[in-house]
Amino acid sequence: MRVRPSHEIDKPNSYIQALHGEYADWAYAETKAVTMKGRWRELAFSSAPESMPLDLEIGTGNGFFFAHRAATQSSRLLVGVELKFKPLVQSIRRALVNESRNARIVRYHAGFIDDLFVPGEINDIFVHHPDPWERPRKHKHRLIKREYLNRLYELQRAGSTFEFKTDSRDYFEWAKREFEGTNYILERYTEDLHSSEWATMNYVTHFERIFMQKGQPIYYMRFERR
Numbered sequence: 001m002r003v004r005p006s007h008e009i010d011k012p013n014s015y016i017q018a019l020h021g022e023y024a025d026w027a028y029a030e031t032k033a034v035t036m037k038g039r040w041r042e043l044a045f046s047s048a049p050e051s052m053p054l055d056l057e058i059g060t061g062n063g064f065f066f067a068h069r070a071a072t073q074s075s076r077l078l079v080g081v082e083l084k085f086k087p088l089v090q091s092i093r094r095a096l097v098n099e100s101r102n103a104r105i106v107r108y109h110a111g112f113i114d115d116l117f118v119p120g121e122i123n124d125i126f127v128h129h130p131d132p133w134e135r136p137r138k139h140k141h142r143l144i145k146r147e148y149l150n151r152l153y154e155l156q157r158a159g160s161t162f163e164f165k166t167d168s169r170d171y172f173e174w175a176k177r178e179f180e181g182t183n184y185i186l187e188r189y190t191e192d193l194h195s196s197e198w199a200t201m202n203y204v205t206h207f208e209r210i211f212m213q214k215g216q217p218i219y220y221m222r223f224e225r226r
C-alpha cells in the first residue's frame with residue numbers, strides 16, 4: 001500500500017511543513033517525486049548530462065551517510081528515499097549545511113520504487129541497516145526480496161554497484177539468499193565489516209555506530225550490476 005500523501009495530513013507537524021516549505025526545492029513530497037520519473041537529471045538537477053552518475057540511497061535515516069556521500073562525491077548526483085518526515089528533513093538539511101547541491105530526497109515508500117525511476121536511470125544503490133523485521137511473522141515487511149531486487153536491477157545502469165549492510169545476522173542471511181536468486185554478482189562479502197579489508201573505506205552510519213557500541217558485528221555485501 002502506498003503511503004498517505006503528506007499534503008493530505010490534517011495537522012502537519014514542523015517536518016511536514018518544512019518538506020512543503022523551506023526545503024521544497026530539495027526535498028520532494030510524494031506527488032512531486034513521481035513527476036521526476038525518467039527525468040531526474042533534467043528536472044531535479046538543472047539538466048545535468050544523461051551520463052552523469054545518479055546514485056540512490058534507500059532509507060537515509062537521519063542522513064549522516066547521505067550528506068557524507070553528497071559532499072565526497074560531488075561529481076555524482078544522489079537521491080534519497082525516506083518514509084519518515086523527521087529523518088527526511090534531517091538528511092536534506094545536513095546535505096545543505098555542507099553546501100552540497102547534488103542531493104535530493106523524496107518522501108516515498110521505497111517498495112514502490114518503479115513510481116520514481118525508469119530502467120537504466122540509477123547508478124549505485126545503498127541500503128544501510130534497513131528495518132530488520134526479525135520476527136518470522138514480520139518477514140513479509142522486509143524490503144530486500146528477490147522480486148524487489150530484480151526490479152532494482154532493471155532500474156540500474158550496467159557497471160553499477162549495490163551496497164547492503166546490516167547489524168542483523170538473520171536479515172543478512174535472508175538478503176544473501178534473495179540476492180542469489182537474481183543476476184547480481186557478489187563482489188564483496190564479510191560477516192565483520194570493521195575487521196575486514198573494507199573497514200578503512202567504510203563510512204559508519206548512525207545505526208551502525210549504535211550497534212558497534214554494543215559490540216555487535218556489522219554484516220556487509222556489495223554486488224555488481226553487470
Ligand SMILES: C[S@@+](CC[C@H](N)C(=O)[O-])C[C@H]1O[C@@H](n2cnc3c(N)ncnc32)[C@H](O)[C@@H]1O
Nearest residue numbers: 059060061082083084109110128129205206207
Ligand atoms: C534503521 S534506519 C537506518 C538509517 C540509516 N540508513 C542508517 O544506517 O543509520 C532505517 C530507515 O529506513 C526508513 N525506511 C523504512 N522503511 C522504508 C521504506 N519502505 N521506504 C523508505 N524508507 C524506509 C526508516 O524510516 C528509517 O529512517
